[in-house]
Amino acid sequence: MNRPHFRALALLALIVVGGCLFVMVGCKRMPEEDKAPSGAVQRGGTLKVGLLVRPDTLDPHRTYTLGAIQVHNNIYNGILKTVYANEKLTFEPDLAESWEQESATVHLLRLRKAIKFHDGSPFDAQALAWSLSRVKSPDTGSPHAWKLTLLEKVEIVDDYTVQLHFSKPYPFFRVAMTGSTGRAGTMVPKSAVDKWSDEFGVHPVGTGPFLFVEWIKNNRITLERNPQYFEVGKDGKPLPYLDKVEFRLVDDVTSAITALETGELDGLSAVPFHYVGRLRRNPSLVLHETVGGNWTHVTFNTTQPPFDDVNLRRAVAYGIDREALIKQVYAGCAIPAHGPISPPMTDFYSETFELGKTGQAYAPNLARRYLAQSQYSKGVEVSLLARGEEEFAQVATVVKSQLERLGIKVKIDVLDVPAFNKRFEKGEFDMVTWHWVADLDPDETLYPELRTGEKWNSGSWSNAEFDALVDEAQITADPTLRAHLYQKAQAIIADQCPVAVLVHKKEYKVFNKRVRGFVQIPADLIDLHRVWIER
């Protein structure tokens, strides 16, 4: 039998495979050597960060997603910036050189001089006034316009001095004017917006440490160093230290973590809770951890049975075991919440409130007592809505199993974003798992979701005493008095239970230990201004 062809076939296959291997091995990366950290800043290099959120646009005035800020804050500056040092969160001047309050309603800003936008146009008082007006203008359709409703007039005193006149005292000003979660205060140039109009979101121009290079959708966003940046580094030369930044847009978390561990990525924008332990144990990585400005909760629809009954709401609020929830859903990466105000709000977060009996907490006997006092002591069936993203569905599942012990049957609906939004808007639910993130001030935590008639008050709760407290706190300049008002407001929440407050999540950032100079700010930021790579 003639079989030389098999040998030919085998030889051919061997050559093909061998050829491939040769190419691959020839291009193999050499392993990195471990060096002891030296301390002096090194300039240059490209930082590759895995971004696990999908930015909707790079136009800060039009962005709806919080994750986008992680990129924005490297392209733009705000009038103020968020600073976290010595366990205190403060708001410091950024593009402003100084910020004074001349009266309860008038803020004086002296601007830094000689700052240019990336396209060469100057940043001055006119530019600031224009940027603020863009946010306010209905034509822009900015979701952040509400932060400037109280702004009456922008008075240009001279090229680098501006007075902002508000109709009422506005302590939230300090958050609204930051380039990070504020976005109303992020400075955007008229020249670029005129040039690109709606497409400015894919051609961003700011004053920040990095210039925009490209945004390949679903793939990456590339930035490069701005040689004209106004802040100066430890070596006396302008920041930033890095040459290039590549935000790699990744959907699959497992691949992202693997890429981090092989060194293909230098960092990740977030770490899913169940991976935290593994990354913490990895000696070549540095894990940054802090409790974020957020709160996760279950909102009750208070307009209809059964949750129009306050005792049923109390039963649920005091019947949920937060510690078990933290273990099962968050892998221990969260702390129990007793009220909406979270630790980063360092002026307002009260340890005593959290530990004392004035906040919501797990108290099964109390829960059963409230249930007996309600109209549903024999049991009830309720619906629980959850958005099919992040950990909402898991929280819903654990809450369901816990409430069943009380005799409350729960039917869970997990929906994708548009379908969820429809039902959420119409209030078509008994309970909904929800969270509020990147909160740096109680005004943005308590007011939009819990005040009567506010657009985020999805449970339509109405309490006149609570309204009066948050209304007054919103325009109170004195921080001590403000804190006192908010404490009273939280006490009402603990008593009337319009929501069942669950946890404050921890935020994680992880970097290869070669990456130095990263400081974690509990507003989920990835500020790369002072980051450098050790080689």
Added chain:
Amino acid sequence: MDRALVKAVFRVIGFRVATLFTLVLLVSLGSFVLLQALPGDAAYVLLGSEYSPEAYQVLRTRLGLNQPLAVQFFKWLDMVAKSGFGVSYTSHHRVDKLIVDGAVVTISLSLVSVALTVAFVFPLMIVGSERQHLVIDLGTNLAGTTGYATPSFLTGAVLIILIARPTGWFPVLPRVDWVHAPIDTLRGLILPAATLAVYYGGLVLVTGRAALRDAWNRDCLEYARAGGAGFWLRAQYALRLSAPSIVAVFSLSAGQLLSGAVLTETVFGLSGLGRLAAHAVLERDFPVVLPAVMLSAVFFHLTGLVGDLTLCAIDPRRRSIEVEHE
């Protein structure tokens, strides 16, 4: 080249071209309608956590989503005819660039997958089907079925864990840049292409083997073997006899490959047509969904065309109709 072949070729091409326009129009209309059936629209998605009824109305009007469906569709057709595919509702990227970028990745991935399939699966298929041998039969069927039955995200993850991580030869998140780094691009595409080759190759292996088994069993080939004809000569004829099934499954697989492989692209972080279309659907971003789906239809049409032409060339019986009509 005989006239019958030439006529057959023209008939095939003519049919495909004539139906292309109608097909593309129907597909875009169909997907537009289906997209509307999903609850929520691009405005809902964009607003996300900043949703409020007033903001929704403002955004909806700005995007033109408050107009009747027929108007929206015809305005889109009008825009396509005059100025191209416009921009994405959600991010304002130019749609033609998105499609081209996605197509480059997907076509590259598909070509490497096809190459791997042909290199590894075809020889296995041909050689493994000639003799009836229990171990080979069972082994190849098992391999093929397992490859096809395993979801591609699992195969991809396994390849990453077993090959990419320990060796470091292949990136976990490859970068496609043929202009500046062709070797790195090729190297980066090997694992995702292998993932797809395991999947589609499995299907081709099982189907092809079955078809080839029948072909090898034909009397004419038995006589040829008895007469001393060599393996490769007989293999050529076996392939020709089993061509219809093999070409059919191959061209369908190629069509699916070119439409985009969402799961594999997600695992390896590739921004191909699959992920582009999937994300666009989730975001109800119909300026992106419609061209992506249209392109899929065109690719299927093209791979079908190539399949038809191949069969014309391989199988003389396909030309006989023309001969009779003369």
